[in-house]
């Protein structure tokens with residue numbers, strides 16, 4: 012198994028364009044099913060989760076081709092509505108195909124989705140939203156069978172948790188439900204806005220993304236569209252935390268600072284200097300990071316749960332104490348044991364984690380536990396004394412394109428050892 016070997020302590024510098032947003036392109040690729048014809052998606056990142064999604068589209072009968080950062084999907088010859096377990100297990104976000112297949116074919120059959128093990132990953136909100144729209148959903152030998160033919164109707168939906176995936180699934184299904192659907196308590200993440208923009212480009216009548224109330228006028232005929240995916244705000248946060256951990260000054264481009272305000276505020280409070288433009292962020296840091304006020308993860312626009320491990324890794328090698336509270340997922344501290352191997356002083360009590368900066372971490376042999384936990388270990392290694400080996404790179408490849416190459420371009424001493 013290959014691993015990253017990182018010699019820490021080298022300040023970073025330079026400029027880096029972040030890849031397209033994983034959590035935006037996955038639902039957008041599924042949304043291509045809503046209409047026959049060829050859609051074109053630009054700034055599509057080359058990630059294993061994206062490849063898995065493209066494999067599912069091909070299995071369903073779509074023609075999918077990649078040319079660099081541009082992916083074309085022709086969903087004319089959709090011939091299947093069932094997704095086998097081995098493809099569903101590859102990632103959790105494959106559950107998004109439920110809404111897309113119901114919308115296009117009125118039927119779908121999926122096994123329970125896989126993905127990072129971040130505690131129980133229920134899909135009850137997805138299922139209750141689709142049932143409310145008129146879908147019949149039942150379980151048969153571990154597969155979810157869904158029937159919506161002729162019974163889908165728009166109506167008011169209320170989400171008890173602003174679930175990103177449930178909001179997206181309801182949006183896609185509602186596009187084919189004659190009548191008006193309102194989603195009250197919708198997730199407000201920028202990726203939802205990106206999905207709305209793509210659906211509007213397909214001719215859908217969807218408004219309200221980025222607010223808690225979404226409205227979809229269903230039954231409107233849709234057509235294929237050409238669209239450029241937004242920049243990945245969590246990948247941008249990762250590179251910025253890497254600069255904060257290692258010191259130096261670097262720029263990330265291709266991302267709107269407005270999509271990661273909460274993360275930037277924490278980095279500034281920790282002592283970093285930030286300069287932003289419409290689609291770029293420059294961060295400089297020439298002193299050890301300070302402890303900051305409690306970091307509580309929350310639905311957007313709160314602090315994103317996906318950046319929790321990443322910021323924690325940077326602060327663990329700084330000075331001062333910071334309390335983290337992980338409010339979104341039940342067990343998203345699996346990276347803490349690995350950070351402790353690098354000398355981190357982190358005390359966990361339920362959802363809370365108290366990080367006491369130790370001035371400098373030291374290199375160690377560590378293993379990625381999940382996508383963002385793995386990225387956090389690389390961030391920690393960049394500022395650590397000595398050499399760190401990070402294993403289980405398959406987790407990192409799910410969400411970071413050219414991770415080591417990009418960090419080398421910023422001056423990091425990192426290489427992949429086969």
Ligand code: EPZ
Nearest residue numbers: 034104131132133134135136137172174175176317339340
């Ligand atoms: C999306 O996951 C993202 N994934 C996650 O990013 C991100 O952490 C999460 O949103 C929160 O922002 C993609 O977009 C592909 P949720 P999702 O439904 O949709 C509970 C990464 O690292 N819940 O908003 O699965 C759930 O258990 C990944 O890129 C239910 O209880 O997240 C969690 O506690 C990790 N029932 C909370 O809601 C449901 O039916 C938020 O989950 C659905 C969710």
